[in-house]
Amino acid sequence: MATIENRSRYCVTVKNRPDLTRHFPFAKFAAVQACMDDLRTHHLKPKAEQLDEHWLLRVRQTGYEDIVVTRPTQQEAEAFINKVEEERSRGLFVDYTKAHKATFGELLVRYLENEIQRVKSRDILAYKIEGWLVDSGKRGIELLEAHRERARAAGNKVRPAKFSNRAVNTEMHWIHKRLSEVTTVVSNRSSTND
Numbered sequence: 469m470a471t472i473e474n475r476s477r478y479c480v481t482v483k484n485r486p487d488l489t490r491h492f493p494f495a496k497f498a499a500v501q502a503c504m505d506d507l508r509t510h511h512l513k514p515k516a517e518q519l520d521e522h523w524l525l526r527v528r529q530t531g532y533e534d535i536v537v538t539r540p541t542q543q544e545a546e547a548f549i550n551k552v553e554e555e556r557s558r559g560l561f562v563d564y565t566k567a568h569k570a571t572f573g574e575l576l577v578r579y580l581e582n583e584i585q586r587v588k589s590r591d592i593l594a595y596k597i598e599g600w601l602v603d604s605g606k607r608g609i610e611l612l613e614a615h616r617e618r619a620r621a622a623g624n625k626v627r628p629a630k631f632s633n634r635a636v637n638t639e640m641h642w643i644h645k646r647l648s649e650v651t652t653v654v655s656n657r658s659s660t661n662d
Contacts, residue, residue, distance in 0.1 A: 470527045470549040472542070476519040480504060482512050494518065527552050532561070537568050567648040573601060573608055576643065577615045598627065604640040 478492045478500045488507065492500050500516050507514040523545040527535040535552065539545040555561035576597050584590045584597075601608035616626045642650060 469529065470525065470553065472545050472549070473524045473526075474518055474520070474522075474542070475524045475538070476521045478516055478518050480507070480514050480516045482507060482514050485512070488512070488514075494522075525549060529556060532556060568646055570647050571644050572647055572650060573604060573611055573643040575647065576601060577611050580615055581618065595627070600637070600640050600643065603637045604643045607644045608640070 475494045477494060478497070480488075480490045480492070480500060480503050482488045490503055492503070504514045504516055520541055523539045523542055525535070525537050525539060525545050525548060527549060537548065539548055552561060580594060580597055584594055587593055598612055601612040619626050
């Protein structure tokens with residue numbers, strides 16, 4: 469059984485008065501009512517509607533783990549539920565719930581913290597991963613700094629942030645997408661060597 473809940477914001481508008489437009493969280497319906505009552509006291513005709521920007525899905529079925537995910541539109545929410553139900557009916561379902569919540573950058577940091585000690589060439593690999601995080605932009609630098617702070621607190625050796633002996637990669641922004649959104653891109657370059 470699947471349920472879809474609209475968790476989008478409410479928008480209160482007045483015709484021909486864009487300056488009076490207000491947005492409220494989905495759980496603040498009392499505030500929406502209060503705003504509309506206030507506008508009516510000024511002899512205005514407000515209109516309230518719930519937007520289509522955040523949908524919560526719950527899929528519950530005997531024999532399977534519950535799935536709770538969010539989607540940005542109702543159409544995507546319904547398509548996700550249809551896909552899950554269809555794949556489960558054929559026995560092909562793979563649960564990607566965790567992939568919808570984690571980014572590749574977060575997984576790289578987890579790898580640095582939990583797995584890299586087992587790798588023979590860990591210093592070189594750590595250097596490469598830290599470089600990817602730095603090259604990915606502000607969010608990557610924040611993740612790396614948080615990792616370094618945790619390493620310092622644990623008494624581990626931390627490489628200075630200023631050290632760099634590599635070429636910068638300007639195409640690493642994709643590592644901050646949710647893991648389920650990462651796809652391949654076919655290059656237009658020729659595969660033959662000139």
